[in-house]
Amino acid sequence: MKSGFVSIIGRTNAGKSSIINALLDAKITLVSHKQNATRRKIKAIIMHNDDQIIITDTPGLHKSDKLLNQMLINSALKSINDCDLILFVVSVFDELKDYEEFLSLEPKVPHLLVLNKVDLVKNEALLKKLSEYAKFSEHFKAIIPFSAKQKTYKKTLLDEVVKHLEEHAYFYDPSFLTPSSEKEIYKDFILEAVFESVSEELPYCVESAIKSIKDTPNALFIEANLITDTPSHKAMLIGKDGLSLKRIGKNARKKIEKLAEKKVMLRLFVQVKKAWQKDENFLKSVLDED
Ligand SMILES: Nc1nc2c(ncn2[C@@H]2O[C@H](COP(=O)(O)OP(=O)(O)OP(=O)(O)O)[C@@H](O)[C@H]2O)c(=O)[nH]1
Ligand SMILES: [Mg+2]
Missing domain, CATH: 3.30.300.20 (K homology (KH) domain)
Structure with missing residues (x-):
């Protein structure tokens, strides 16, 4: 039995909050087509076979001088070293520099790279993106294509997440969807x-x-x-x-x-x-x- 904490990090609008709802099979997080939608770190308790994954949503990374936005960015940055594993999310449309900027923060915990919104591109475009990220392969544990909309590759992603968690008794009652109030x-x-x-x-x-x-x-x-x-x-x-x-x-x-x-x-x-x-x-x- 494993149980551990995962932070979902990435550029605003990459689909982090949508991924949490897709993995949980329930809607608990705020999703919007508008940028900078997430303000609070809602957590989901995802049971995968006998293992428990607690995923924390975070505000999207972006650049801004406004106090509200800076506080959101700081809140997300804090979550980077405050977990057992990071899911770094990029959409198939995001530039590689977003990931390079994340690497420059030198995260201390391992991460998986989740390439989201694959439903919006053809296979060739997806393969091209995957090959572009391949040059960073020494940094990530795995790169996983995903579609929060179609829930494709859900099992692949959850299997991979669990691989990087430690044996531990459940932190939360497995019948709960969330520890957030x-x-x-x-x-x-x-x-x-x-x-x-x-x-x-x-x-x-x-x-x-x-x-x-x-x-x-x-x-x-x-x-x-x-x-x-x-x-x-x-x-x-x-x-x-x-x-x-x-x-x-x-x-x-x-x-x-x-x-x-x-x-x-x-x-x-x-x-x-x-x-x-x-x-x-x-x-x-x-x-x-x-
Ligand atoms: N087609 C498609 N749309 C997606 C997918 N994932 C997310 N979206 C859409 O992308 C937009 C942004 O999704 P969010 O989940 O709010 O993105 P986020 O990364 O949490 O954004 P912030 O909270 O602003 O950082 C929404 O309009 C979602 O419906 C996907 O896999 N496929
Ligand atoms: Mg969000």
């Missing part, structure tokens, strides 16, 4: 609904916070805040006749209902907190700072 997960589902429901830049001005959760036999009652930075963004979030907020709420409620497997009553409130993206103490309280 439901509050953290629902909060991210609400933020995901914001990413899906409003214009390009607005989600980066919004953070979500759960005010209360009341679990009754018939339904889950959740109250949550959407925190934004200016009154005009608040107006945009609410929308004409409250339609935008309604759309966000409906979208988020469906996501929560699917995971909770029960009826959800979700009430959303919008709060203005001026320039929250530049407030270090506030950011520490809402991002993962371990």
Whole structure:
């Protein structure tokens, strides 16, 4: 019996959060086609035969001068040496320099290179990419093509991950999907609904916070805040006749209902907190700072 910790690291939009959901066969992480979507390190408990893999999602690596983004990048960098194995994820479209930059950080734990989104390219293009990465073969333990969308090569990836973990009793109850709290997960589902429901830049001005959760036999009652930075963004979030907020709420409620497997009553409130993206103490309280 093995059990160990794996950090999933890589450029923003490479598909890290999607890979976690694909490996878990359940949706627990925030996914978006927009960049810099992940803010919190949600963990998944993946059982593979008799072995347990605990995978931590991390914010995507990118370049930015903004405080919020820098804190996200630092949070991801911390996870590099805080695990037994790293899955470094690149999409088939990413340049090799992203991987070279990761190597320049001299990670102390071994890593697998996961080449994601292979469903989007033809075989020849995939083989070409694989051969380009082959020159780094002394650095990675294995390179594995993957598609989070089609879940191809899932067994290959999990078999390879387990090879690099140590014999250990389970760290978590194997019947659980995640050690992260439901509050953290629902909060991210609400933020995901914001990413899906409003214009390009607005989600980066919004953070979500759960005010209360009341679990009754018939339904889950959740109250949550959407925190934004200016009154005009608040107006945009609410929308004409409250339609935008309604759309966000409906979208988020469906996501929560699917995971909770029960009826959800979700009430959303919008709060203005001026320039929250530049407030270090506030950011520490809402991002993962371990
Ligand atoms: N076609 C295809 N799309 C994918 C695949 N994996 C992820 N995507 C899409 O790529 C986009 C980014 O996926 P995420 O999982 O949010 O990427 P991420 O690496 O977690 O991004 P950050 O959290 O911003 O660092 C989303 O639109 C996903 O649906 C894949 O294997 N195939
Ligand atoms: Mg992500």
